[in-house]
Amino acid sequence: MRRPTIKDVAERANVSLKTVSRVINNEPSVLHGTRARVLRAIDELDYEPDAAARNLRSGTPFVIGLVYDNPNPYHIIGVQNGVLAACRETGFGLQIHPCDSTSPLLADELADFAQRSRLAGLVLTAPMSERMELVEALAARGVPLVRIIAATRDPEDGHPCVYVDDRDAAYEITEHLIQLGHQRIGFLWGGLAHLSSTERYAGYEQALADYNIPLDKHLVVPGDYTFDDGFRGARRLLALREPPTAIFGCNDEIAAGALAAAKSAGLNVPYDLSIAGFEDSPFSRQSWPALTTAKQATEEIARHAARLLIARLRQDAYDDHPMPVHNQGFAPQLVVRGSTAPMRPRPPESRPNE
Amino acid sequence: MRRPTIKDVAERANVSLKTVSRVINNEPSVLHGTRARVLRAIDELDYEPDAAARNLRSGTPFVIGLVYDNPNPYHIIGVQNGVLAACRETGFGLQIHPCDSTSPLLADELADFAQRSRLAGLVLTAPMSERMELVEALAARGVPLVRIIAATRDPEDGHPCVYVDDRDAAYEITEHLIQLGHQRIGFLWGGLAHLSSTERYAGYEQALADYNIPLDKHLVVPGDYTFDDGFRGARRLLALREPPTAIFGCNDEIAAGALAAAKSAGLNVPYDLSIAGFEDSPFSRQSWPALTTAKQATEEIARHAARLLIARLRQDAYDDHPMPVHNQGFAPQLVVRGSTAPMRPRPPESRPNE
Numbered sequence: 001m002r003r004p005t006i007k008d009v010a011e012r013a014n015v016s017l018k019t020v021s022r023v024i025n026n027e028p029s030v031l032h033g034t035r036a037r038v039l040r041a042i043d044e045l046d047y048e049p050d051a052a053a054r055n056l057r058s059g060t061p062f063v064i065g066l067v068y069d070n071p072n073p074y075h076i077i078g079v080q081n082g083v084l085a086a087c088r089e090t091g092f093g094l095q096i097h098p099c100d101s102t103s104p105l106l107a108d109e110l111a112d113f114a115q116r117s118r119l120a121g122l123v124l125t126a127p128m129s130e131r132m133e134l135v136e137a138l139a140a141r142g143v144p145l146v147r148i149i150a151a152t153r154d155p156e157d158g159h160p161c162v163y164v165d166d167r168d169a170a171y172e173i174t175e176h177l178i179q180l181g182h183q184r185i186g187f188l189w190g191g192l193a194h195l196s197s198t199e200r201y202a203g204y205e206q207a208l209a210d211y212n213i214p215l216d217k218h219l220v221v222p223g224d225y226t227f228d229d230g231f232r233g234a235r236r237l238l239a240l241r242e243p244p245t246a247i248f249g250c251n252d253e254i255a256a257g258a259l260a261a262a263k264s265a266g267l268n269v270p271y272d273l274s275i276a277g278f279e280d281s282p283f284s285r286q287s288w289p290a291l292t293t294a295k296q297a298t299e300e301i302a303r304h305a306a307r308l309l310i311a312r313l314r315q316d317a318y319d320d321h322p323m324p325v326h327n328q329g330f331a332p333q334l335v336v337r338g339s340t341a342p343m344r345p346r347p348p349e350s351r352p353n354e
Numbered sequence: 355m356r357r358p359t360i361k362d363v364a365e366r367a368n369v370s371l372k373t374v375s376r377v378i379n380n381e382p383s384v385l386h387g388t389r390a391r392v393l394r395a396i397d398e399l400d401y402e403p404d405a406a407a408r409n410l411r412s413g414t415p416f417v418i419g420l421v422y423d424n425p426n427p428y429h430i431i432g433v434q435n436g437v438l439a440a441c442r443e444t445g446f447g448l449q450i451h452p453c454d455s456t457s458p459l460l461a462d463e464l465a466d467f468a469q470r471s472r473l474a475g476l477v478l479t480a481p482m483s484e485r486m487e488l489v490e491a492l493a494a495r496g497v498p499l500v501r502i503i504a505a506t507r508d509p510e511d512g513h514p515c516v517y518v519d520d521r522d523a524a525y526e527i528t529e530h531l532i533q534l535g536h537q538r539i540g541f542l543w544g545g546l547a548h549l550s551s552t553e554r555y556a557g558y559e560q561a562l563a564d565y566n567i568p569l570d571k572h573l574v575v576p577g578d579y580t581f582d583d584g585f586r587g588a589r590r591l592l593a594l595r596e597p598p599t600a601i602f603g604c605n606d607e608i609a610a611g612a613l614a615a616a617k618s619a620g621l622n623v624p625y626d627l628s629i630a631g632f633e634d635s636p637f638s639r640q641s642w643p644a645l646t647t648a649k650q651a652t653e654e655i656a657r658h659a660a661r662l663l664i665a666r667l668r669q670d671a672y673d674d675h676p677m678p679v680h681n682q683g684f685a686p687q688l689v690v691r692g693s694t695a696p697m698r699p700r701p702p703e704s705r706p707n708e
Contacts, residue, residue, distance in 0.1 A: 063449065063471065073431040073636070084452060093471045095417065095447050098438060117417065117447045227640045253640075260642040282427070286581045286607075288614040 004045040013041035021314065062120040063093035064309060067110060067128055069101040071226050072253055074281040075298060079148070082302025083123055090310050095119060101127045101193060107137035114143045121145055121309045123302070127193035135159050146309035148301060150196035154327045160312060162305045162328050166196045166278075169294035169332035170203025173248055173276050176292070176334055178211050181343030182246035182274060185213075188233040188258060190225040190250035197225075200250050200278060219244050223254065230257020238265050238273075245273060245343050252277035252284040255291050259339065270341035280335055289338030296332040304328055358399040367395035375668065416474040417447035418663060421464060421482055423455040425580050426607055428635040429652060433502070436656025437477055444664050449473060455481045455547060461491035468497045475499055475663045477656070481547035489513050500663035502655060504550035508681045514666060516659045516682050520550045520632075523648035523686035524557025527602055527630050530646070530688055532565050535697030536600040536628060539567075542587040542612060544579040544604035551579075554604050554632060573598050577608065584611020592619050592627075599627060599697050606631035606638040609645050613693065624695035634689055643692030650686040658682055 010020045015038060022030050023038040030038075041047075066083050070076055080096065087094050097113055099106060106128065114122055121144035128134055129147035138145055139159060149155070151163040177185050187204050190197040201220075208215055221236055223229030230249050234257065237244050249255030255277030259269055267273050269289060277284050280295035311325040364374045369392060376384050377392040384392075395401075420437050424430055434450065441448050451467055453460060460482065468476055475498035482488055483501035492499055493513060503509070505517040531539050541558050544551040555574075562569055575590055577583030584603050588611065591598050603609030609631030613623055621627050623643060631638050634649035665679040 073427045077427040077430060080450065081452075084450070093449050095449050096434065096438070098435075227636070256640060260640065263642040282581070286610060286614065288617040 004047045006047070008045055009038065009041045009047050012045060013038045062091075062310075062313065063095055063117070064306065064313075065095045065097050065114060065117065065119045065122045066125070067097050067099055067113075067122055068125045069099050069128065070125065071224060072251065072281075074252075074283050075225075075279065078281065078298035079125060079302040082299035082304075083306040085299070085303045086306035086310060089307075092120070092310060099128070101131075107134050107141075110134075111138060111141045111143055114138075115141075120313050123148070123305055123309060126150065126196060127191070129161070130193075130195045132157070144309065144313060146305045146312070148305050150194070150199045151329075152199070154329065156327075160308050160325065160327060162301055162308065162330065164196070164296065164301060165329060165331045166199035167203040167206070169296070169334065170200035170248075170278065171207045172203075172334040173278065173292070173294055174204045174207035175211070176336065177246045177248065177274060177276065177340065178207065178213065180246070180274065180340060182244075183213055183343075184216070184219060184242065184244040184246070186219045186221065186234070186237040186244035186247040188230055188237075188247060188249045188254045189220070189222045190254065192222065194225070197250055204248060223250075225251050225253060227253045227257040227260075230254030231261045232257075234258035234261035235265070238262070238267070246275070246340065247273065248276050248278075250278060252279050252281045252291055252293055255293070255339070256283060256287045259287050259291070270339050271344055274340040274343075276340055278332070280332075284337070287339070292337045292340040293335050294332040295335045297330060301330050304330075358401045360401070362399055363392065363395045363401050366399060367392045416445075416664075416667065417449055417471070418660065418667075419449045419451050419468060419471065419473045419476045420479070421451050421453055421467075421476055422479045423453050423482065424479065425578060426605065426635075428606075428637050429579075429633065432635065432652035433479060433656040436653040436658075437660040439653070439657045440660035440664060443661075446474070446664060453482070455485075461488050461495075464488075465492060465495045465497055468492075469495075474667050477659055477663060478502070480504065480550060481545070483515070484547075484549045486511070498663065498667060500659045500666070502659050504548070504553045505683075506553070508683065510681075514662050514679065514681060516655055516662065516684065518550070518650060518655060519683060519685045520553035521557040521560075523650070523688065524554035524602075524632065525561045526557075526688040527632065527646070527648055528558045528561035529565070530690065531600045531602065531628060531630065531694065532561065532567065534600070534628065534694060536598075537567055537697075538570070538573060538596065538598040538600070540573045540575065540588070540591040540598035540601040542584055542591075542601060542603045542608045543574070543576045544608065546576065548579070551604055558602060577604075579605050579607060581607045581611040581614075584608030585615045586611075588612035588615035589619070592616070592621070600629070600694065601627065602630050602632075604632060606633050606635045606645055606647055609647070609693070610637060610641045613641050613645070624693050625698055628694040628697075630694055632686070634686075638691070641693070646691045646694040647689050648686035649689045651684060655684050658684075 006020050010017050020038055023035050068076055084094055124145055124147045129149050147161040149161050149163050150166045152165050152167050221233040223233045234247055247258045249258050255275050258275050262269050262273050269275055277291040277293040280293045284291035284293045308325055360374050364371050374392055377389050422430055438448055478499055478501045483503050501515040503515050503517050504520045506519050506521050575587040577587045601612045603612050609629050612629050616623050616627050623629055631645040631647040634647045638645035638647045662679055
């Protein structure tokens with residue numbers, strides 16, 4: 001006997017394909033009687049759309065999981081809110097799953113999380129989303145997923161993603177500082193495990209090269225995406241015999257840490273030191289002065305990612321009606337605020353002894 | 355025929371009661387073969403512990419829901435992390451559900467969320483947790499819940515909770531400012547819907563009264579638990595003919611907003627103006643100067659609340675073994691940092707014209 005299709009269900013229940021898919025996807029807009037008729041037809045035909053849709057038969061809504069490992073509350077809340085927005089549009093639920101991205105058993109843990117909790121799919125954030133062996137391992141276990149990654153273009157590797165062009169935005173920030181007259185520009189790294197850090201560094205390096213400013217390795221400091229690392233990194237830069245006149249922090253928390261370090265050293269930002277961040281988190285408007293940054297639409301990016309996953313799950317659930325789903329790129333934009341200003345030439349007598 | 359009990363299951367599977375309850379609670383520590391034997395016994399006996407445990411038969415872990423309506427990312431992440439810690443200890447999953455606390459249909463929405471998503475129970479945060487008609491409505495619909503509330507003592511109203519003595523801590527903060535010599539102390543409210551605001555105000559008012567300082571209504575400004583309201587409120591206070599020499603913001607975001615307002619007015623904190631916050635969120639250490647505040651163990655409080663809920667769910671699941679569960683109180687503690695300092699007497703000539 002051939003396997004029943006969604007069309008058989010629609011005919012038996014005497015409704016449209018769209019209505020069947022609405023019931024399968026547990027959308028709230030279906031009349032009670034119609035829903036009951038469709039569920040009866042599904043039951044009588046023993047129709048099983050696929051693994052992901054199977055537990056919808058019980059009437060339990062789809063639930064997706066959000067996987068993150070990030071020290072930054074504003075970023076996490078932004079991502080959560082974006083994913084929740086997509087969930088609300090579609091009646092999906094959201095489970096959250098912070099994890100340790102350095103765990104060697106991460107693929108097992110995440111596959112187990114998805115399977116035990118009967119999740120329809122996962123939204124992976126960086127750095128998990130950027131580890132191809134993890135992505136491949138989850139895909140091999142049949143866990144549907146979508147990734148949020150840092151990349152200048154669509155990786156076209158067969159796994160759905162949204163990609164953020166961090167490099168170009170970091171180039172813009174560095175160029176902005178150069179155009180203000182700064183030549184000694186410090187760079188405070190975010191977490192090395194995140195491609196966003198690598199990409200932002202690449203943008204910084206490229207802008208310096210294009211403006212013929214030699215790269216001084218002393219001005220580049222490793223660290224993580226935290227306020228404390230920004231504070232420590234900036235203190236190290238400010239203690240140099242020839243300190244920078246501007247600092248580019250890899251995100252707003254780092255930049256805010258640099259701002260605190262500057263204040264603790266008695267410097268007046270932006271007149272003694274320019275500071276720029278990245279992300280345009282609420283944080284960047286809550287420091288004084290407010291931070292020059294790159295506006296990254298974190299919530300919108302996460303919302304698009306969740307939609308991509310949900311569209312794919314729905315496509316799986318009724319392959320008669322494939323939905324067009326595309327990877328999408330986002331480009332953060334320079335936002336100039338009070339923390340950056342033209343380079344103030346130092347009077348000769350104030351130079352440190354050299 | 356009498357309804358089968360957990361003892362029947364244990365006998366048939368030839369395991370201890372504890373092992374059956376472990377399987378029912380889906381704890382990870384049970385051997386695969388033992389788990390299968392217990393599940394077979396449950397199935398053969400048609401044992402149904404209760405509604406909450408019913409869907410465990412399918413092997414799906416318990417999931418609880420966290421309900422919040424709060425503008426403060428650091429606070430939300432702190433609560434989430436605490437609830438997640440309790441979930442991890444017990445193998446529970448967590449769904450998150452931000453809501454609009456002013457919605458007239460909130461009881462329906464939350465009951466629907468719990469039932470559709472087959473949640474075992476809800477953790478309610480303020481202000482939802484403090485609206486008794488909502489708590490009663492959810493309880494009447496059989497939704498197990500635990501509340502995190504602001505209260506000086508256990509309300510003993512029959513609904514489980516953890517309670518935070520905001521009043522006493524606010525008294526301590528106000529007293530600290532008074533002991534530094536401040537007499538004109540501004541108070542910036544958090545959201546009126548939150549009992550924590552009312553309680554913190556009560557502590558402020560009581561400390562002033564105990565030190566015979568008359569309450570000046572011009573020094574008390576309404577607002578919400580946000581940086582922006584702290585900024586606006588502080589600007590209003592600083593524009594008074596006789597501005598305060600200290601400001602107590604109802605949480606750290608408000609205090610950080612007040613700090614930015616002070617800087618934008620050219621004031622040097624703490625020498626021109628002392629500022630204190632409340633909660634000891636990471637935020638309070640990331641401003642410059644760092645904020646004097648009340649250390650509230652947000653994560654620990656939320657963890658205890660989730661444990662209380664989980665203990666109750668487990669008790670429901672095997673009433674042969676009632677677990678002792680108690681409401682618990684938490685008392686935030688004063689933490690003095692750089693944003694508060696002794697009152698600096700103003701020279702007579704700098705007084706505003708009166």
